[in-house]
Amino acid sequence: MIAAARCVVRRDLLLALRRRSDVATALLFFVIVASLFPLGVGAEPNLLRALAPGVIWVAALLSSMLSLGRLFAADHADGTLEQLLLGAAPLGVVTAAKVLAHWLVAGLPLVAIAPLLALQYDLPVSLYGTLALSLLLGTPVLSLIGAIGAALTLGLRGGGVLLALLVLPLYVPVLIFGAGSVDMAAAGLSPQGQLQLLAALLVVSAAFAPWAIAAALRISTE
Amino acid sequence: MLEASDLEFERGGRTLFKGLGFALRDGELLRVAGANGSGKTTLLKVLCGLLAPDGGEVRWQGTPIRQLREDYTRHLVYLGHAPAVKEDLTAAENLAIAATLGGLRASPQAVQEALAAYGLADGAIPVRRLSQGQRRRAALARLLLAGQVPLWLLDEPFTALDADAARFTGELIAQHVARGGAAVFTTHQPSGIDAAVARVIELG
Numbered sequence: 544m545i546a547a548a549r550c551v552v553r554r555d556l557l558l559a560l561r562r563r564s565d566v567a568t569a570l571l572f573f574v575i576v577a578s579l580f581p582l583g584v585g586a587e588p589n590l591l592r593a594l595a596p597g598v599i600w601v602a603a604l605l606s607s608m609l610s611l612g613r614l615f616a617a618d619h620a621d622g623t624l625e626q627l628l629l630g631a632a633p634l635g636v637v638t639a640a641k642v643l644a645h646w647l648v649a650g651l652p653l654v655a656i657a658p659l660l661a662l663q664y665d666l667p668v669s670l671y672g673t674l675a676l677s678l679l680l681g682t683p684v685l686s687l688i689g690a691i692g693a694a695l696t697l698g699l700r701g702g703g704v705l706l707a708l709l710v711l712p713l714y715v716p717v718l719i720f721g722a723g724s725v726d727m728a729a730a731g732l733s734p735q736g737q738l739q740l741l742a743a744l745l746v747v748s749a750a751f752a753p754w755a756i757a758a759a760l761r762i763s764t765e
Numbered sequence: 766m767l768e769a770s771d772l773e774f775e776r777g778g779r780t781l782f783k784g785l786g787f788a789l790r791d792g793e794l795l796r797v798a799g800a801n802g803s804g805k806t807t808l809l810k811v812l813c814g815l816l817a818p819d820g821g822e823v824r825w826q827g828t829p830i831r832q833l834r835e836d837y838t839r840h841l842v843y844l845g846h847a848p849a850v851k852e853d854l855t856a857a858e859n860l861a862i863a864a865t866l867g868g869l870r871a872s873p874q875a876v877q878e879a880l881a882a883y884g885l886a887d888g889a890i891p892v893r894r895l896s897q898g899q900r901r902r903a904a905l906a907r908l909l910l911a912g913q914v915p916l917w918l919l920d921e922p923f924t925a926l927d928a929d930a931a932r933f934t935g936e937l938i939a940q941h942v943a944r945g946g947a948a949v950f951t952t953h954q955p956s957g958i959d960a961a962v963a964r965v966i967e968l969g
Contacts, residue, residue: 546865547865547866547868550862550865550866551866554851554854554858554862557854557858558851558853558854561853561854561891562853621847621848621849621850621851621852622845622846622847622848622849623849623850623851625815625843625845625847625849626843626849626863626866626867627866628815628838629813629814629815629838629841629843629867630835630838630866630867630868631835631838631839631866631867631868632835632866632868633834633835634834634835637866764815765815765816765817
């Protein structure tokens with residue numbers, strides 16, 4: 544079981560390594576969106592400081608959604624998804640491994656880049672930790688919830704639009720708590736409440752989402 | 766032992782099969798024949814649990830496969846219509862991954878030997894650069910590692926293969942059955958291993 548999970552993570556990371564452009568697209572999107580805002584709204588420092596958490600979080604959210612479409616579609620197209628479904632390990636373990644690989648490729652780099660982007664917004668250095676921590680807790684939730692949507696819309700025409708409609712409302716709590724935690728810290732209050740709620744979301748979605756993804760995959764491959 | 770009883774499958778208002786039933790014991794080989802679009806692939810997908818039939822059920826050792834899930838799929842090898850290989854990975858990587866996911870332990874050496882037996886001596890080229898027939902061989906090489914798996918479900922195992930590879934595949938299936946394994950395969954053309962076939966199901 545653990546061997547299968549490790550094998551799936553290794554496989555997806557190897558595939559990402561061989562197809563670097565796909566990974567770069569999502570990351571570049573994140574950087575570009577977050578960089579265009581300061582140019583668009585002007586160089587008023589107080590305004591930028593107030594905007595920063597929200598803009599960076601929205602950019603992370605959209606960037607994570609951008610790469611969701613390919614999560615299962617490529618495996619579906621070449622028949623390897625059938626082999627994953629017919630594997631020896633429980634399907635929930637396999638889907639959890641796929642989501643982990645997706646987060647390592649599309650989520651973790653965002654956590655690393657975010658403080659760099661925060662520089663453009665003149666965000667106080669003391670808030671970098673909260674920003675990175677909120678993204679570290681929040682982006683795995685985005686991957687987990689997004690993967691349910693990706694599995695449900697697999698093989699549908701216009702699946703991309705449907706995926707956005709399905710997943711975005713579920714992303715909203717993560718966005719509110721994530722950006723809210725940085726806002727709290729900026730106001731000089733403790734961001735602990737928001738971060739703990741994010742951690743709770745992460746624990747709950749990590750426990751249930753893999754099985755929901757497995758059920759959704761079974762439905763959409765029939 | 767694989768049992769199917771009273772299977773019924775309907776797609777787009779057309780009944781592909783109805784009242785289909787059989788029992789496949791160890792050491793038996795079943796060929797599913799029929800014209801294009803007669804439901805051969807569908808039947809195989811129903812047998813491995815990828816598709817749910819509209820009526821009837823499939824049982825493995827007496828228990829419905831819907832309840833067994835991975836306790837059933839661990840005992841089978843399914844080769845579908847698509848070769849199920851990743852284009853960006855090499856044949857060796859693909860085979861090692863497929864074996865691990867299928868719960869088989871395959872050493873790098875066993876993987877190389879299986880590929881070499883199928884004429885893919887250089888396992889280091891990405892599958893993208895292989896021909897259609899070579900991709901098929903890369904997928905079929907799984908059979909060489911799956912000797913201990915009791916049930917083989919093979920969808921058109923001989924398409925896109927040259928005469929030698931087709932004969933070799935036929936021999937592998939015959940050996941598997943002789944060892945006491947069971948196999949179901951689909952084909953629309955008469956194959957070289959018809960002599961070993963216990964039964965033929967004709968669809969359409």
